[in-house]
Amino acid sequence: MAKRKPTIHEVAHLAKVGIGTVSRVLNNHPSVRTETRERVLAAMSSLGYSPNPHARRVAGGRSYTISLILPVISTEFYNRLLEGIEQVLSEERYEIALFPIFSPLRLQRYLESRSLAYQTDGLLVASQGLAHLLPNQRFPTERPVVLVDAHSPRYDSAFVDNYLGGQMAAQHLAAFPGELFAIQMQEELDEVMRNTVGQERVAGFRDGLARVGRSLPDAHIFVSRFSAEGGRLALQHFMRLSRPPYNIFAGADLLALGVLEEAERQGLEIGEQVRLLGFDGHTWTEARGLSTLSQPIEEMGAEAARMLLERIRGYKGSPRARRFEPTLVVRSSTQDHTVYAD
Amino acid sequence: MAKRKPTIHEVAHLAKVGIGTVSRVLNNHPSVRTETRERVLAAMSSLGYSPNPHARRVAGGRSYTISLILPVISTEFYNRLLEGIEQVLSEERYEIALFPIFSPLRLQRYLESRSLAYQTDGLLVASQGLAHLLPNQRFPTERPVVLVDAHSPRYDSAFVDNYLGGQMAAQHLAAFPGELFAIQMQEELDEVMRNTVGQERVAGFRDGLARVGRSLPDAHIFVSRFSAEGGRLALQHFMRLSRPPYNIFAGADLLALGVLEEAERQGLEIGEQVRLLGFDGHTWTEARGLSTLSQPIEEMGAEAARMLLERIRGYKGSPRARRFEPTLVVRSSTQDHTVYAD
DNA sequence: TTTCAGGGTGGAAACGCTTTCTTGCAAAAT
DNA sequence: ATTTTGCAAGAAAGCGTTTCCACCCTGAAA
Incomplete structure (x- = not known):
């Protein structure tokens, strides 16, 4: 039992070719006849063969x-x-x-x-x-x-370009009546985990608003950890600050999801009393009707x-x-x- | 430039031993005379030698x-x-x-x-x-x-044993006056990611309470995603249901953290109006004075x-x-x- | 028909190690 | 004095690949 993994030799034997040919098949070398290549590939899959990356590295200098x-x-x-x-x-x-x-x-x-x-x-x-x-x-x-x-x-x-994304958000949201808000992802406390993405997006948003003569008060920025529940708390916070309609730029789709959930709980209509723009362009945003800045991830x-x-x-x-x-x-x-x- | 890394052969040559001996030194094999071992180690450090991990894995037949x-x-x-x-x-x-x-x-x-x-x-x-x-x-x-x-x-x-942990939580919290609550981690929708840990803990809690003649109404179980903000929402929810004191079993320390944050925001005193028990025993719980079921992770x-x-x-x-x-x-x-x- | 080019292929050598086999040798046992 | 024991260390055989060289073809050019 505990049968060892098949090697290139066993593949070669089964396919009735030399080990050199098997290696050439593995490395997509052009000078292997199609018929031979297929026989080798068949042998590989019938043995469940996969090359040993360490041996490849020793022999060829690459581990793939x-x-x-x-x-x-x-x-x-x-x-x-x-x-x-x-x-x-x-x-x-x-x-x-x-x-x-x-x-x-x-x-x-x-x-x-x-x-x-x-x-x-x-x-x-x-x-x-x-x-x-x-x-x-x-x-x-x-x-x-x-x-x-x-x-x-x-x-x-x-x-x-996250900053640009923030500016685009500003340009889009500033066109609507009502006050403007942003939800920013909290920066990790730890230097090592530092992530300035949230900052960049909101900075772009703020500067973009400034360009069209609007300003974003600090009180209108809710800083949250990265979770849907953070978005829910953000909307609760904004509701304490002012009345609808709210135009909200969520720094990430996940935060926007929380806003959607909380808006529904609170009976606020999305697109009317709450205008919401996410960031990421995750696939589920389409089903939820969420506007978003889609990143080509x-x-x-x-x-x-x-x-x-x-x-x-x-x-x-x-x-x-x-x-x-x-x-x-x-x-x-x-x-x-x-x-x-x- | 890019001079090749020294190999075991060069070390052996410099130390005037065979490659087998160098290998034995590398692997802490006992049968090498101290004097020889030291000569080999000296040669290694003078050449800046370090063994090629891939070669070791190929030769040893193990990947380590x-x-x-x-x-x-x-x-x-x-x-x-x-x-x-x-x-x-x-x-x-x-x-x-x-x-x-x-x-x-x-x-x-x-x-x-x-x-x-x-x-x-x-x-x-x-x-x-x-x-x-x-x-x-x-x-x-x-x-x-x-x-x-x-x-x-x-x-x-x-x-x-998560179920046992829930029972222990019941035994501890049931001793206090006031109503009992639980926060349960949401199960992933996806079968693949299924994780019944949250369920087990709360089930143990419920059964443990039943054993001492207390019951846990379904309305007193708040189901949340795994985030601190979920704990905050949970406490908000419990406050809508009833008055202090609250005895809360949080299914995880992270959820309890959110409860701590929200209690502070709401001006509820921990240990008095809110009694809170986490699960995990993460190190930060000590600094926050959070009682918890410590797991020997x-x-x-x-x-x-x-x-x-x-x-x-x-x-x-x-x-x-x-x-x-x-x-x-x-x-x-x-x-x-x-x-x-x- | 012979020569030549070059694609296709097999197999040996090499990669840098570990491991086994073997030998040398000194100390202990006879 | 001879045999035995056992440890230290060298030599050599792998480990599973890539790469290179040599060889065998086949078909085109001469």
Whole structure:
């Protein structure tokens, strides 16, 4: 029992070819006849074979695995990001090893050079404040590093312009009658987990409002942890401050969800007494009729993955920064039925 | 540039020994003379040598890595669990590869037999409903599997008795005057993410109350997502139902934190008008004076890790179940200053 | 018909280690 | 003095891959 995993030799034997040919099939080498390739692939799947990444690394210098370091907050966002990354990498038969940052301590472990995180072919880092923590702002590795949803002059990066998103929110919401409000994601207390995304979005909102002659009083900004319940508390808070209609920019779709829930509880009509704009563009927003600033999360992840692959393959240029812009998606939560001068 | 890393051969040559001896030094093999060992160590540090982990894994036939599959909810709990597991494994030169379940889709990928998760020496699975999803309730691997914070007759497991914890909460809180309330963690809608922990705790609470002749009306159970804000909403809800004092069993410390925050906002005194008992025993509860049912999370993780190591080393016995019990920690949140008959 | 090019393939060597086998040698036992 | 024991350490055989070289074809060019 406990039969060992099949090796390339067993595949070769079953397919009646040499091990060299099996290896060529594994690596998509062009000079393998289609008929041979198929026989080998059939043998592989019949044996349940998968190559040993460590042996690949020893022999060829590549393990066909990359590391993704990411925080464990805001899971829907990271889930989509992962999806985008995986899309690109799986086409190239790359695997992803995840390094979720559960705590500052755990992060420190990841940053030690002997960590498993550095034993792969490259690093994808999805954490804002992370680069700033490192000595010389560099990760302790010779292998390529690409930042995603973050920015640094040292490394390739792909990120969304959150400030711009805030401005777009301002432009959209300022057109409606009624007072303006914002819900901002609380910044983590810990330096290590620092995440300024919420700040950037609200700053853009405030500045965007200023540009059209409106101002956002500090009292109209509700700071909340990242949860739907936070959105509910925010609406309760706003209701104590003033009367409808409320024009609310929620710093994230999840916060907006709480506003929707609480509005329903309070009997406020969405699109009339409460105009609500989220941020993220998660799929469920469509069903809920929630207007939102849609981020191209998957594309951002895919682009980061592509840049990393290029680096792994030897590209040596200076760091590239790919900026993505959110898109305003208007739904019923900011489309009321009354008509006013336009 | 990029001079190649020194290998075991160069170390052996410099220290004037064979490569076998260098390897023995690396692996703390006892039969190396102290004098020889020191010569080898000196050679290593003078060359800046560090062993190639991939080569070790290929040659040794082991990956010196185990997989930990876990959900990404309730991060403090899992952080502590990880800590306990790592404690044991790092002593044995083992690394942990994490497989966080971000979504049902991602879980399905982990369960496919060709996943990276199965490229390691063993599996540690910290997810309640997971075993039930599998064909024949077995993971598609010949490697050893141990469940932690979960239970199944098929595999070794280490878990905390949540129902008992609920009963202990009942016994403690029923002694105080005033009405009784509970906050229960919402079950995930998704079958895959199913987590009955919240249910078990509240069920124990209800049954424990029944035993002493008290009952817990359904209206006194507030079901909330897992967030501090959920606790705040819960207290608001209870305040609408009845007057102080409130005796509240929060299904998790994080929910209790929200109750603390909201009580402060509402001017209710903890320990007097609000008696509050959490569940988990996280470290911050001490500073906040929160009574709680402390779970031996680290020990549970450590025990699971030990069982897995034994299996990896060839232990063949039938599945073992290790049950842990929570401990009641009484602090000021359930120690009021008034005196009544005891 | 012969020569040549080049695609397709098998197998040996290499990657950097661990592990087993073997030998050398000194101390203990006969 | 001879045999036995056991520890230390070198040599060599793997581990599961990639890569390179040599060889065999087949078909086009001469």
